[in-house]
Amino acid sequence: MSNKVIENLYYTKSEEWLKVEDGIGTIGITDYAQDQLGDIVYLEKIEKGKKLKQDETFTTIESVKAVSDVKTPATGEIIEANVKVIEDASIINKDPYGEGWIAKIKIENKDELKNLMSAQEYSEYRKE
Amino acid sequence: MKEQEPLLTPLHEEHLKLKARMIPFDGFDMPVQYTGIIEEHFAIREGVGIFDVSHMGEIELRGKDALTFADYLVTNSVTKMKDGDIKYSPLCYPHGGQVDDLFVYKIKDDFVLLVVNASPNYSVKDYDWIIKNKGNFEVEISNKSRDYGEVAVQGPDAVKLLEPLVKGEISLKELKRFKFIFGELFGKKILISRTGYTGEDGFEIYSFKSEDIIDIWQGILKEGKKFGLKPCGLGARDTTRFEVCYWLYGNDIDKTVNPIESGQGWTVKFDKGNFIGKDALIKIKEGGISRKLVGLYIPQGGIPRTKMEVRKDQKKIGYITSGNYCPSLKKVYAMAILDLPYTEKGIKVDIAIRNREVEAEVVETPFLPPFNKR
Numbered sequence: 001m002s003n004k005v006i007e008n009l010y011y012t013k014s015e016e017w018l019k020v021e022d023g024i025g026t027i028g029i030t031d032y033a034q035d036q037l038g039d040i041v042y043l044e045k046i047e048k049g050k051k052l053k054q055d056e057t058f059t060t061i062e063s064v065k066a067v068s069d070v071k072t073p074a075t076g077e078i079i080e081a082n083v084k085v086i087e088d089a090s091i092i093n094k095d096p097y098g099e100g101w102i103a104k105i106k107i108e109n110k111d112e113l114k115n116l117m118s119a120q121e122y123s124e125y126r127k128e
Numbered sequence: 129m130k131e132q133e134p135l136l137t138p139l140h141e142e143h144l145k146l147k148a149r150m151i152p153f154d155g156f157d158m159p160v161q162y163t164g165i166i167e168e169h170f171a172i173r174e175g176v177g178i179f180d181v182s183h184m185g186e187i188e189l190r191g192k193d194a195l196t197f198a199d200y201l202v203t204n205s206v207t208k209m210k211d212g213d214i215k216y217s218p219l220c221y222p223h224g225g226q227v228d229d230l231f232v233y234k235i236k237d238d239f240v241l242l243v244v245n246a247s248p249n250y251s252v253k254d255y256d257w258i259i260k261n262k263g264n265f266e267v268e269i270s271n272k273s274r275d276y277g278e279v280a281v282q283g284p285d286a287v288k289l290l291e292p293l294v295k296g297e298i299s300l301k302e303l304k305r306f307k308f309i310f311g312e313l314f315g316k317k318i319l320i321s322r323t324g325y326t327g328e329d330g331f332e333i334y335s336f337k338s339e340d341i342i343d344i345w346q347g348i349l350k351e352g353k354k355f356g357l358k359p360c361g362l363g364a365r366d367t368t369r370f371e372v373c374y375w376l377y378g379n380d381i382d383k384t385v386n387p388i389e390s391g392q393g394w395t396v397k398f399d400k401g402n403f404i405g406k407d408a409l410i411k412i413k414e415g416g417i418s419r420k421l422v423g424l425y426i427p428q429g430g431i432p433r434t435k436m437e438v439r440k441d442q443k444k445i446g447y448i449t450s451g452n453y454c455p456s457l458k459k460v461y462a463m464a465i466l467d468l469p470y471t472e473k474g475i476k477v478d479i480a481i482r483n484r485e486v487e488a489e490v491v492e493t494p495f496l497p498p499f500n501k502r
Contacts, residue, residue, distance in 0.1 A: 001147075038149075038363070039166040041453040042430055042460075060482070062431045064165045064453055065363055 185251025277341025
């Protein structure tokens with residue numbers, strides 16, 4: 001089973017990660033999530049400019065065997081979608097924390113980030 | 129109601145050793161994948177793979193009327209089969225819907241083996257149905273699903289791998305499609321048939337003692353290394369069968385679907401003697417069907433899954449029976465049962481995938497021709 005955790009990212013219980021730089025958040029799914037899904041073959045188109053509330057579903061990932069919603073870890077506006085991953089969703093399996101990022105969001109409320117887990121908290125949550 | 133403990137095949141420990149991901153399937157705890165569905169899919173299409181199919185059911189018919197009784201149970205004609213022949217057939221209810229689809233193995237005039245789908249409690253649904261319809265036939269019916277072990281070795285390299293290993297009446301190279309022989313493999317007595325559910329060349333190997341299949345599995349894994357053999361799970365079993373549009377009982381066909389509308393009409397022989405479902409199927413054939421199983425191509429927008437609604441101008445016209453990404457074609461297809469006016473090739477329909485409507489087009493089946501028709 002694959003279950004890598006990367007430092008300095010925020011994590012959600014629904015298995016997304018968020019990297020925050022200069023008020024911009026990059027969103028992806030965890031290594032555990034990609035491993036559980038298996039071969040990922042489809043990422044639903046993502047609407048740029050869409051305003052989302054923390055925890056709101058903004059796209060769907062499909063693997064050969066399963067479907068999973070992707071939720072935003074923070075409130076804000078989608079400013080970019082990873083077009084490479086929409087073309088070839090298997091990149092998420094290969095590099096979930098790097099090339100396999102899904103979307104970027106302009107974070108509206110930094111206070112919300114305290115609702116998310118740190119790498120250490122997430123590791124412990126995964127062990128439970 | 130208390131949930132039943134899942135049944136385990138004799139190879140369960142082997143799957144755990146290989147760190148397979150296990151899922152409940154038809155009452156069994158089965159491997160869905162070992163390393164990855166797509167990787168396993170290509171092992172079968174381009175090399176060779178092995179599946180544990182010990183969950184399948186085996187029902188033996190023995191006695192003077194074994195063959196005529198089998199002929200009464202199934203829609204295909206089996207009385208003229210030669211020893212060592214295999215035929216595919218639906219097993220129908222009197223109304224024409226299907227109890228199951230199965231393979232008839234003619235061992236000899238007074239001994240027929242029916243290989244049926246897995247269902248809870250060792251395919252007891254098929255067994256009970258067969259017992260119920262025994263009537264005055266002189267036949268002994270035994271459910272041997274617990275005793276037989278079974279693996280499927282599938283892929284273009286299957287014959288190269290198995291031919292030197294199997295001791296039988298003839299070489300596996302000489303064994304034709306839909307034929308079987310008895311033989312020996314790693315010192316165990318087996319029945320081996322040139323059949324499969326993947327659209328590739330390959331074999332299905334039955335042991336008569338369930339535990340014998342463990343040595344066979346381990347032996348094939350070891351000998352298969354030089355061919356790059358991979359253990360394959362239910363995930364790859366589904367993607368390979370789906371590309372060539374082999375029906376999956378419980379998805380594409382069931383008790384509500386008759387063999388005429390599903391495209392299994394070639395297996396219904398009206399010119400033979402009486403069989404269960406004959407009157408209903410004659411009426412259906414003469415009156416014409418009102419819906420049909422077709423293939424759909426989905427250019428973009430997601431993967432249709434079983435039971436999703438198919439619409440035309442917002443009106444329901446049918447439902448998806450199976451849908452998936454096809455690794456060999458790198459495209460998304462589905463099978464669907466649609467009202468007859470919408471079953472012509474080229475017709476555009478919509479599939480309700482969660483909260484969206486996704487466009488699809490009726491296309492020819494199979495999506496990928498089986499190996500001998502490519």
